[in-house]
Amino acid sequence: MVKAVVAGASGGIGQPLSLLLKLSPYVDELALYDVVGSPGVAADLSHISTKATVTGYLPADDGLKAAFTGADIIVIPAGIPRKPGMTRDDLFNINAGIIRDLITGVALYAPSAFVLVISNPVNSTVPIAAEVLKKHGVFDPTKLFGVTTLDIVRSETFTASVAGKPDPSVFKIPVIGGHSGDTIVPLLSLSEPKVEISGTDRDALVHRIQFGGDEVVQAKEGKGSATLSMAHAGFRFAESILKAVAGESGIVENTFVYLPGVPGGDAVKESAAGLDYFSVPVELGPSGAVKAINILPQVSEYEKGLLEVAYTGLAANIKKGVDFIVGAP
Numbered sequence: 565m566v567k568a569v570v571a572g573a574s575g576g577i578g579q580p581l582s583l584l585l586k587l588s589p590y591v592d593e594l595a596l597y598d599v600v601g602s603p604g605v606a607a608d609l610s611h612i613s614t615k616a617t618v619t620g621y622l623p624a625d626d627g628l629k630a631a632f633t634g635a636d637i638i639v640i641p642a643g644i645p646r647k648p649g650m651t652r653d654d655l656f657n658i659n660a661g662i663i664r665d666l667i668t669g670v671a672l673y674a675p676s677a678f679v680l681v682i683s684n685p686v687n688s689t690v691p692i693a694a695e696v697l698k699k700h701g702v703f704d705p706t707k708l709f710g711v712t713t714l715d716i717v718r719s720e721t722f723t724a725s726v727a728g729k730p731d732p733s734v735f736k737i738p739v740i741g742g743h744s745g746d747t748i749v750p751l752l753s754l755s756e757p758k759v760e761i762s763g764t765d766r767d768a769l770v771h772r773i774q775f776g777g778d779e780v781v782q783a784k785e786g787k788g789s790a791t792l793s794m795a796h797a798g799f800r801f802a803e804s805i806l807k808a809v810a811g812e813s814g815i816v817e818n819t820f821v822y823l824p825g826v827p828g829g830d831a832v833k834e835s836a837a838g839l840d841y842f843s844v845p846v847e848l849g850p851s852g853a854v855k856a857i858n859i860l861p862q863v864s865e866y867e868k869g870l871l872e873v874a875y876t877g878l879a880a881n882i883k884k885g886v887d888f889i890v891g892a893p
């Protein structure tokens with residue numbers, strides 16, 4: 565029996581993500597938590613004739629405890645989204661506290677759950693989550709994931725478009741680093757199938773993958789950021805976890821993890837300028853991350869340049885998240 569929780573379930577991502585989880589054969593119980601509207605979303609989804617039972621919880625009456633208790637997987641898209649002109653880091657002041665409080669709930673009520681953090685800035689909210697779990701003595705780095713799958717989805721879509729291929733889903737392209745602007749590093753040189761895109765075409769494609777989020781923020785004209793494509797991406801990652809839990813082998817997803825706590829992570833950390841957190845392809849097993857795969861030695865000279873830029877931004881974002889919990893030195 566698998567219990568999945570969405571925290572932030574009434575939001576732009578939360579609602580379609582909850583719908584996709586309700587449709588998944590891997591989910592038996594779906595608990596929807598939000599500070600507003602979750603009972604309504606749950607009532608609506610509960611009429612769908614798939615097996616998962618659906619319940620909605622608000623903070624009142626120990627709703628967080630009821631929603632999280634017994635959870636196997638908790639997906640968190642709670643928090644404010646960007647408006648035009650904002651960076652993801654501009655969300656920190658509000659979203660850091662939201663993540664801290666929700667992860668405290670994880671520590672208290674579902675310490676063995678897989679935790680998938682969608683809330684931005686991911687480069688900082690994942691370190692916040694880790695530090696809260698550490699404080700409570702329940703941190704399992706093989707079960708905490710920053711969701712960077714939308715960068716993968718975008719790299720598949722935009723690369724197929726430039727390469728003139730009709731079906732983006734044939735592409736496998738690692739996107740490593742973090743999840744904001746130039747901390748996002750697409751590795752087109754490792755694309756399968758191979759693509760021959762060079763010069764200004766390559767530069768434009770890389771830039772579009774790095775700043776794809778801005779396209780949506782601008783197109784939505786102040787009404788938020790990517791929600792539907794993110795729900796798809798978040799579900800894709802969540803379903804990979806659930807498939808691995810169900811015993812499927814060979815599942816690899818790019819995700820932002822705490823490297824020292826994941827097998828193989830130390831080698832990645834050494835290649836990645838000593839950073840503790842980094843998104844790389846991670847093999848998933850029934851109990852979480854089995855191996856962080858170090859593809860950094862395979863990148864092209866051009867991509868090495870992108871990585872140097874990413875390291876600087878990531879180091880600052882990670883430190884900001886850690887300091888928020890442990891206190892700045």
Ligand code: NAD
Pocket residue numbers: 571572573574575576577578597598599600641642643644645646655659662665666681682683684685686711712713714715743788789790791794
């Ligand atoms: P939204 O405003 O539509 O929804 C957010 C939801 O969170 C709301 O329903 C709100 O009530 C809820 N919420 C706020 N505080 C809460 C709390 N303490 N507990 C539970 N729920 C709470 O925003 P959205 O468009 O769904 O985006 C949510 C977050 O996801 C944003 O931070 C956004 O930047 C981020 N995001 C990340 C990615 C990614 O690739 N990781 C992609 C898109 C968006």
Ligand code: LMR
Pocket residue numbers: 645646652684714776777778780781789790
């Ligand atoms: C995205 O990549 O679409 C998200 O991180 C949301 C945003 O703020 O761009």
